[in-house]
Amino acid sequence: xxxxxxxxxxxxxxxxxxxxxxxxxxxxxxxxxxxxxxxxxxxxxxxxxxxxxxxxxxxxxxxxxxxxxxxxxxxxxxxxxxxxxxxxxxxxxxxxxxxxxxxxxxxxxxxxxxxxxxxxxxxxxxxxxxxxxxxxxxxxxxxxxxxxxxxxxxxxxxxxxxxxxxxxxxxxxxxxxxxxxxxxxxxxxxxxxxxxxxxxxxxxxxxxxxxxxxxxxxxxxxxxxxxxxxxxxxxxxxxxxxxxxxxxxxxxxxxxxxxxxxxxxxxxxxxxxxxxxxxxxxxxxxx
Numbered sequence: 001x002x003x004x005x006x007x008x009x010x011x012x013x014x015x016x017x018x019x020x021x022x023x024x025x026x027x028x029x030x031x032x033x034x035x036x037x038x039x040x041x042x043x044x045x046x047x048x049x050x051x052x053x054x055x056x057x058x059x060x061x062x063x064x065x066x067x068x069x070x071x072x073x074x075x076x077x078x079x080x081x082x083x084x085x086x087x088x089x090x091x092x093x094x095x096x097x098x099x100x101x102x103x104x105x106x107x108x109x110x111x112x113x114x115x116x117x118x119x120x121x122x123x124x125x126x127x128x129x130x131x132x133x134x135x136x137x138x139x140x141x142x143x144x145x146x147x148x149x150x151x152x153x154x155x156x157x158x159x160x161x162x163x164x165x166x167x168x169x170x171x172x173x174x175x176x177x178x179x180x181x182x183x184x185x186x187x188x189x190x191x192x193x194x195x196x197x198x199x200x201x202x203x204x205x206x207x208x209x210x211x212x213x214x215x216x217x218x219x220x221x222x223x224x225x226x227x228x229x230x231x232x233x234x235x236x237x238x239x240x241x242x243x244x245x246x247x248x249x250x251x252x253x254x255x256x257x258x259x260x261x262x263x264x265x266x267x268x269x270x271x272x273x274x275x276x277x278x279x280x281x282x283x284x285x286x287x
Contacts, residue, residue, distance in 0.1 A: 007049030016042035022092030028054035093119025121207030
């Protein structure tokens with residue numbers, strides 16, 4: 001695999017399972033720092049570094065989703081010799097979904113699971129203002145509303161000068177995206193959301209059930225749009241549980257306390273979905 005996409009990570013050719021992770025707008029591979037330590041043995045967390053950020057800061061970022069997805073699919077095609085899953089948060093959730101659809105059109109191994117976090121279903125209408133052509137102050141205000149950028153960063157003119165071009169590019173990727181209907185994925189889908197997320201509230205996640213013909217479930221966590229960071233251990237434990245069928249021992253039911261020093265998550269109870277395949281919701285997490 002082209003090392004540019006690895007963001008300085010060491011490729012493990014002997015991993016049992018690979019979890020390819022895609023970042024939120026303006027983010028990079030560093031968004032998943034610490035995930036490898038929290039992951040079960042045998043799982044390699046591969047946080048993908050997109051052009052224009054991190055170790056690829058000197059490269060031009062993509063402005064449209066289609067060529068970005070083609071480049072990602074090209075990069076991954078030679079790295080799918082082992083079972084793998086896709087995980088994406090916010091913008092990364094849309095990328096993970098469209099990447100799974102792109103890989104479906106290629107004669108390659110298909111993902112064992114797709115995880116979509118803090119991303120509205122791709123066919124849902126967007127009411128958010130267009131930001132890729134907005135004034136700098138509007139973008140700063142939006143970042144402050146999202147809650148994922150420290151105030152000291154927003155107030156630092158030099159840092160914002162570095163961040164704004166890639167943010168505009170990522171907003172352009174999102175805001176020019178047009179969903180094209182296709183048959184649902186045949187891959188299990190787990191949708192993750194923050195109970196306090198005002199950008200993508202839990203009700204905006206229900207539509208994902210239409211995009212898989214396999215098992216799907218919705219898991220909610222404490223926190224806002226960036227619950228990914230505050231609830232990292234719980235999120236990784238949820239991912240590990242869903243990957244358990246393809247991860248060899250010792251990751252078995254009940255092992256979460258050994259790796260996360262806490263009891264395993266409560267087993268999800270299946271409830272009928274209003275339409276499409278069943279959706280699992282953790283007890284107490286119904287929206």
